[in-house]
Amino acid sequence: MALTDTIHTQAPPTLKAIIGGLIAVAAIAVPFLLDGFQVFQATQVLVLAIAIMGLNLLTGFSGQFSLGHGAFFAAGAYVTAFFLTDGSFPYVGAVLIGGVVCFILGLAFGFPALKLDGIYLALATFSLAVAMPQILKLSILTEWTGGVGGLVLMKPEAPQGIPLDADQWLYFVVLAFAAVLYCLVTGLISGRTGRAFLAVKDNPLAAEAMGIRVTNVKVLAFGYSAMITGVAGGLSALVTAYVAPDSFTLFLSVNILVGLVVGGVGFIPGAIIGAIFVHFMPTAADSVYQGLQGVIYGIVLIAIMLLAPKGIGGLFRR
């Protein structure tokens, strides 16, 4: 059985450029049109979208998947927070270090994940998500992780001379990361590695026969994917200015996965749609009827899967 229905993008280049330009203009205009709270929400959505994009790279393009990407998100957040607690380390550097650490973690996890598929990979990644909060609470690590109480950070301010408040500045920082990572991902996919990814996803045995080193490709995919999600985690630490084990429970991993599927597997811009859904849907459901939030959320989710089997992103690409 196919793991996913991948959406293959085939839009004419000029249209693509126009749409891309419009999106870029809109994205830059956001913090000037919205108030502080909305900018903060937009920033949170962008962070989540980056995390979903990371998982998309893995699932949409190499055929593996993960129910535990929240663990890499957490690792990125904690590494970033660790470097920022004394307040002197540059925060962009801290986020990048978080990404590198997650790249290594991803590679390390990618090796055993190679030998597992389907259900077994689900269990292994699920375990990762369950284990992470417990590892973060570990009493011997309290000195570095702050235990259950977590770590409180300073929110980065705009540099001197730039007339932006902290929310707007942080939005642009996250937007810059999102743009760079988006380019990285599209570059990866359209390049040699990407074609290898797709070949491995569509038929691993056949790809092997064609001389693609399935092992390398899959492990690498895990590494890149974890790195991107880890960067998102690092950015989330900046945005929330706080990390704690309770922020990175199993439900975070579930949210990333739901965002991926709702946005459209294999459709990178879908990440933003998925992020919007995952971020706003619980609040919307709550405002419909408090107490039955989960029921409403679940029904909407099933409805989406029925009406848009390839995710909402899939509707745009018929």
Add this chain to the structure above:
Amino acid sequence: MEFFFSQVLSGIASGTIYACLALAVVMIYQAIHHLNFAQGELAVFSTYLAWQMLEAGLPYWIVLLLVVLLSFGLGWFLQMVVMRPFQNAPMLSNIVVFIALFTIFNSLTGFIWGHDIKTFPSPFGFGPLVENLGISRHQAAMMAISAIILTILWAFFRFTRIGLAMRGAVSNPVSSGLVGVNVMAITALGWGMASAIGAVSGLLVAPVVFLEPNMMLSILIYAFAGAVVGGLTSPGGAVLGGFIVGIVESLVSTYVPVIGAELKLPIALTLIIVVLLFQPAGLFGRRDIQRV
């Protein structure tokens, strides 16, 4: 040495809890080849139904029977109405629908019955089965009932036409359909049976851990682990797997220094994954062969 045995025994005690739900996990896997993340929440919902009937004064065994039937119907209904369109959908779509079912039942249970813990009676009592053994009568009964369910399942898969058809339907839905097996009905039957077994496990677990909406959340993780380590295609393996998980967890928390007690679940899960690397179909399962 005595201490070691007592740790093993207490592992077996928690293992019985995992083994029960692991049976439901295996059942649904046989029917649809997925892990159903909503399995635990369905079981909790059934257990609350039972609680409500007991409150109304119905006798325990009648309630057990009614709830098993109702849960079977609920499972059947879910397959026929909710899951049916996703029969041929990709795996991730199925996982997302399971997540949706999970939130629906979790939220509904909390909404109807609240989040306070509730006592759930056991007809077997909690006294020790044998003095100083550390296994209570209720736990012994759980093992016995698991064994009964196991036997029924074994006979079902081994001797009944439907059971054989179910195995066929999963391994090759297209050709099963061609030879006249009603794949849809068989899948619905699988859902029904899994929900019924889940309900029994809920009724058995609730007296031990107290009934509350999130009761099965962590047990499901252990049950998955047990089912996977034992082999998802083998009901007997799943029960054994449940016990193995319980024992490993208990021993890890006692004998692994410094981090053992705090990380017993992650360590137990890691060990299981290591087992899977060498024995990919679990200890007692069979592996499906993949073709190009």
Add this chain to the structure above:
Amino acid sequence: MFMKRPLAIAAIVAAMIYPGIASGQETIKVGNTMPYSGPGSAYSEIGKVMKAYFDKVNDEGGIKGRKIEFLSYDDGYSPPRTVEQARRLIERDKVLLLAGTFGTPHNLAIHRYVNMRKVPHLFIGSTGNAWNDPKNFPWTVGWQPNAHIEGKVYGSFLAEHHPNEKIAILMQNDEYGRSFIAGIEEGLGDKVSNIVSRATYEATDPTIDNQIINLHKTGAGVLINLSTPKFTAQAIRKVADLNWHVVHIVPTAAASASQVMQPAGIENSQGIITAAYLKDPTDPRWKDEKGMVDFRAFMAKYAPQANAKSVFSVIGYSMAQATTYVLQQAADDLTRDNVMKVATNLQGVELPLLLPGLHLENKPDDVAPIKSLQLTRFEGETWAAFDPAKQ
């Protein structure tokens, strides 16, 4: 039934971004976050009862004619969500103050933000010890005595009255447990070596039977059981199953007669000790007392769906009363500064459901409003007065 798809999507998106905002000019907005969904849902009773209490205040004329609008949002028990909801409350709803926000990491997540924004952050639902730091966080006022203080109460009690018993401790592996331990050790003083064994559990453990069995084997005569309600109930029953006759101490957060002792079995709960600051609604001592009669009448009229026997309801009721008191005192000048002036100068404020002898009392350099706890013991159906000296 059918809307055109883009329109429908736009409607959904709009509903997501602007969840029900209703405001009158004259209302006093009080903000709150609660885990209405997720693993902490049991605590959300507190928020529901607070809301009901403000309804009652409004029915009785509000605060000098102004109605209280209580905005309580779900954070799903996730700290980043708490941050978002707190920002929604402060920046969008423009609440005057936050009251009764629930959870230790959740309040830590918004601690610095609300203080930077200079928004009163009152009567926090947490046993954490960060809430009495007026120098660095002048806008935050806690609520119940923190875990360290509570631990100290148990420690000194044991040092004085059970100096020769070995002590076993069961704790959830987190900060809550650890600050308790520090308090217990301080209270025990030179008897600290009485602690012979400690077992921890994780919130994801299905049962704690294993831990209790191991603690039982140490032959301890005292069990300090620092767990959350579900595990407390499990432990009480397991201790009884093992026939372990022990001085059993449970924390006040898990000492609800109706939610913990009854499920665990009344007969198994006899003699359990805790340190309380609120009256338990099942305690016959207060049955006919005015405060409790009023409470029951209030619950029946304004919160019939909530559990009137639950300690969470008592907490919500008392937090809302404290908030109402602060608003009333500050009513002539409802600015955030003035609210803080009142909230940090509480003197002998009586709340009907605080135990006799306790009242809200703080001053600007020591803002914790409730400072002590009283030992009580479970007898018969519920908690009863307990004087350790007379044992």
